[in-house]
Amino acid sequence: MNIIKLLESFNIGETPNVKKATSRRDSFNMFGQFGKTLALAAVPSVVLNVIPKGAFARTNDIVGVLNFALTLEFLEREFYTMGVSSGVIPTADMAIFNQIKKHEVAHVTFLQAAITGSGGTPIPQPNFDFTAGGAFNPFNVYADFLALSQAFEDTGVRAYKGQAGNLMSSNDVLTAALQIHSVEARHASEVRRLRKKNGLDSANKGWITGSSRGTLPAATQAVYDGEDNVMQGGVDASTVTTVGVTATQEGFDEPLTDTQVVAIANLFIVP
Amino acid sequence: MEKGIITKPDDALNIIQKPATRLQFLRFSGLAMASTALVMAGCKKDNNDPDMVNLGSGDIGILNYAYALEQLEAAFYTQVVSSYYSGISSDEMAVLADIQKHEVGHRDFFKAAIGTSAIIDLTFDFSSVDFSSRASVLGTAKAFEDLGVSAYNGAGKLIVSGDYLLIAGKIVSVEARHAAAIRDLLNPNSADFAGDDVVDGSGLDGAKAPSAVLAIAGTYIKNSIDASNLPTS
Numbered sequence: 001m002n003i004i005k006l007l008e009s010f011n012i013g014e015t016p017n018v019k020k021a022t023s024r025r026d027s028f029n030m031f032g033q034f035g036k037t038l039a040l041a042a043v044p045s046v047v048l049n050v051i052p053k054g055a056f057a058r059t060n061d062i063v064g065v066l067n068f069a070l071t072l073e074f075l076e077r078e079f080y081t082m083g084v085s086s087g088v089i090p091t092a093d094m095a096i097f098n099q100i101k102k103h104e105v106a107h108v109t110f111l112q113a114a115i116t117g118s119g120g121t122p123i124p125q126p127n128f129d130f131t132a133g134g135a136f137n138p139f140n141v142y143a144d145f146l147a148l149s150q151a152f153e154d155t156g157v158r159a160y161k162g163q164a165g166n167l168m169s170s171n172d173v174l175t176a177a178l179q180i181h182s183v184e185a186r187h188a189s190e191v192r193r194l195r196k197k198n199g200l201d202s203a204n205k206g207w208i209t210g211s212s213r214g215t216l217p218a219a220t221q222a223v224y225d226g227e228d229n230v231m232q233g234g235v236d237a238s239t240v241t242t243v244g245v246t247a248t249q250e251g252f253d254e255p256l257t258d259t260q261v262v263a264i265a266n267l268f269i270v271p
Numbered sequence: 272m273e274k275g276i277i278t279k280p281d282d283a284l285n286i287i288q289k290p291a292t293r294l295q296f297l298r299f300s301g302l303a304m305a306s307t308a309l310v311m312a313g314c315k316k317d318n319n320d321p322d323m324v325n326l327g328s329g330d331i332g333i334l335n336y337a338y339a340l341e342q343l344e345a346a347f348y349t350q351v352v353s354s355y356y357s358g359i360s361s362d363e364m365a366v367l368a369d370i371q372k373h374e375v376g377h378r379d380f381f382k383a384a385i386g387t388s389a390i391i392d393l394t395f396d397f398s399s400v401d402f403s404s405r406a407s408v409l410g411t412a413k414a415f416e417d418l419g420v421s422a423y424n425g426a427g428k429l430i431v432s433g434d435y436l437l438i439a440g441k442i443v444s445v446e447a448r449h450a451a452a453i454r455d456l457l458n459p460n461s462a463d464f465a466g467d468d469v470v471d472g473s474g475l476d477g478a479k480a481p482s483a484v485l486a487i488a489g490t491y492i493k494n495s496i497d498a499s500n501l502p503t504s
Contacts, residue, residue, distance in 0.1 A: 092460055099462035106474030161440040164427065168436065171428035171504065178424045179475035181440065185447035186465040186476070193455060205369065206452040207445055232438055233384055241379035247372035252441040253448075 062173055063120030065163045068258055069177070070111040072159055074125045075265060076104040076152055079138070082130070083149075086139035093194060100149075100187050107180055114173060129270045135219060146195050151220045153188035154208065155256070155264050158223075160184060162255035185253070207250045222264050227254050322493075324390050328500035330431050335390045336481050336501060337439065338381035340422055343488055344374040344415050346395045351412075356405045363409075363456055370412070370449050377442055384438075394493040409457050414487075416450035417469055419443075421477030422484040429481075429502045447476065 080101035083089060089097050112122040130138050130148065138145040160181035167174040189206030196204040201215040211228040213220050228249050230238045238248035256264075326335040348371035355364060382389050401407035423443035430436045451464035469477055481498050489496060 095462045096460060096464070099465060103465065103470060103474040106472060110473045110475070157444050161437070161444065164436055164440050165433040168433060175424065175428050175478050176475060178427045178440070178443065179478055182420050182424060182443055182447035182476040183465055183470055183474055185444035186451035186470075189448035189451035190455060190464040193452060194460075197460075206366070206448045207369065207373070232380060232441070233434060235383065237376065237380045237383075240383035241376045243372040243376045243379075247369070248376050250369065251373035251376040251445055252438075253444040254441065255437065 062167060062170055063115055063118050065166050065177075066111055066115045066118065066173070067120065067123045068163065068261075069160065069180070070108065070115065070122055071126065072156055072261070072265065073104055073107040073111055075128060075268060076156065077101070077108050078125070078128050079130055079148065079152060080104055082139055083145055086145075088139050088142050088145050090142065096190055096194065097149075100153075100191075103183055103187070107183075110176070110180075114176065118170075118173070127270045128268050130268055132219070132267045135217070142198075143200055146191060146198065146200060147216050147220070149191045150188065150195060151216060151223050151264075153184055153191055155223050155261060156184040157181060157188055157253060158256035159258075159261040161253060162257055162261070205250075208253065209246060210249050219267070222260065226256075229254050323495045323497055324393065325497040326390060326501060327388060329502060330435050331385065331388050332498075332501045333426050333429050333481075334381060334385050334435065335388070336426065336485075336498065337423070337442075338378065338385060338390060339393060339492070339496065340419055340484070340488060341374060341378040341381055342393050343395060343491055344419060345371070345378040346393075347397060347400070347411065347415060347491075348374050350397060350402060351408055354402060356403050356408055358405065363405075366452050366456060367408075367412070370452075373445060373449070391494075395491055396493050397491060399490070409453055412453045413450065413457060416446055416453055417477065418479075418484060418487055419446040420450055420469075421479040422481070424476060424478035425480050425484070428504070431502075 080097060084094070084097055084101050115122045130136060136144045136148055138148050160177055164174065164177060164181070167177050192201075192204050193206050195201045195214075203209075204214050208224060208227045211221075211224045211226060213224045216223075229252070230236050230245060230248050232252060237252065238245045241248065243251075324339075326332045326339065348367065351367055352371045355367070359367075400411050420443060423439050423446065427436060427439060427443075430439060450469075454463045454466065455461075457463065465476075480503075481501050485496055485498055
C-alpha cells in the first residue's frame with residue numbers, strides 16, 4: 001500500500017477545519033477564514049476502503065496533518081538509520097548524522113504519541129527505496145547520501161511550514177510542530193554547509209538562495225521551486241528594505257503544500 | 272478574514288486613494304475590518320513616557336514583539352559587519368554578512384507591515400559584547416539566534432491570523448538555519464548545530480513565552496518594553 005499516495009488523496013490543507021470551541025480564533029470563523037470546505041465525502045470511496053481503520057478519521061484534521069508529518073519522519077528515520085550503519089559516512093561527520101538520526105527517531109516516537117493522544121491511529125511505516133529506482137546510491141556513495149539528506153531536510157522544513165495553519169486549533173500541537181520545524185531547519189543548514197565543506201557545492205550556504213538546488217540533481221528541483229518568492233503579506237518584501245532581492249529571498253523560507261510534498265516523497269516510497 | 276493592522280479608520284480610507292506600498296499590507300484585512308480600529312485604539316505607545324515602548328495587543332502586539340527582536344538582531348549584526356573581529360575567516364565573514372542582511376530585511380519587513388502601529392526604533396546597549404573578539408561575537412550571535420528561534424516557536428500559538436503565522440514560520444526557519452551555522456562555526460562538525468542544550472529528548476527545539484524572551488533580550492535594549500497587553504494563550 002502506498003501511504004503517500006493515500007495522503008495525496010486527502011488534501012490535508014483543504015479539509016474542513018473542525019474546531020473545539022476553545023480559542024479566540026473561533027470568533028474569526030465567522031469571517032470564513034477557516035471555512036474552506038472540502039467535504040470528506042469528496043474523498044473517493046475506494047481510497048477510504050483501504051485506509052487502516054482509525055487512521056485519518058476525519059473528525060479532526062489535526063490527526064491527518066500529524067500522520068502526514070509522521071510519514072516524512074518515517075522516511076527520515078529510516079534514511080539516517082540506514083546511513084549511520086552503512087559505513088558511508090566518514091568518521092569526521094558521524095557526530096552530525098548521529099545527532100540528526102537521534103532527532104528523527106524521537107520525532108517518530110513523539111508524533112505517534114501525539115496522534116494517539118489526539119484520538120487517532122498512527123499510520124504504519126511505508127516501505128522506502130532510497131535509490132529512487134536506481135537514481136541514487138546513498139549508502140555506498142557519500143555524495144549521494146549528502147544530496148538526499150539536504151533534499152529531505154529542506155523538504156521537511158517546507159512541509160511543516162505548510163501545515164502550521166492547519167494546526168491552529170490546538171496550541172499544543174501547533175507549538176510542537178513549530179519546535180520540530182526549526183530542528184529540521186537546523187539540520188538543513190548543517191547538511192548544506194557540510195556539502196560545501198566536502199567540496200560538493202562551493203556556493204552552498206546554510207540558507208536557500210533563490211530557487212537554486214545548487215549542484216543537486218535535477219530530480220530535486222521541486223524541493224526548491226518557489227523559494228525565490230519575495231511577496232510577503234501582499235507586498236514585495238525586497239522593496240521595503242535595502243538588502244536586495246537575494247537576501248530577501250534567503251531571509252524567508254517558503255512552504256510547500258501537502259500535494260507538493262507528496263510528489264517529492266513519492267519518489268522514495270514503494271509498495 | 273484576519274484581524275487587520277488598521278489602527279485608524281482613516282488608514283482604511285487612505286488605501287483607496289494612496290496605494291502606497293505599506294498600505295498594501297492592508298489587503299490582509301480589507302475595509303470591512305475597519306471597525307477593528309476601535310479595538311486597537313488601546314495599543315498605541317504610551318506617550319507619557321518617551322522611553323517606554325508598549326508592544327500593543329493581539330496580533331499587532333506579536334508583530335511588534337517580533338519587530339523588536341529583529342531590531343535587536345539587525346543592530347547587533349550591523350555593528351559586527353561594520354568592523355569584523357581580527358582573524359576572521361572568509362567563511363565566517365560570509366556567514367555573518369549574510370545574516371546581517373537577512374535580519375535587516377526582517378526588521379524592515381516588520382516595520383513596513385505594521386505601519387502606523389509599529390513601535391519606535393529601539394536603542395541598544397551592546398556594552399557587554401566585545402566586537403573585537405571572535406568568541407564574544409559568535410557567542411552573542413549564537414545566543415540571539417537560539418533566542419529568536421525559541422521566541423517565534425513560543426509566539427506561534429499566540430497569533431490569530433493564519434497569514435501572520437505563516438510569515439512567522441517563514442522567518443523562524445531562517446533563524447534556525449542561522450543558529451545552526453553559528454554553532455557550527457563555534458564547534459565544527461559536532462552535534463552542536465542542534466545540540467542537546469537546545470533540542471530536547473523528543474527532538475523539539477526551544478519555545479519561550481514573550482516574557483521569558485524579553486527578560487533576556489531586555490538586557491540589550493535601553494528602552495523599557497511593555498509587553499503586558501500581549502496575548503498569553
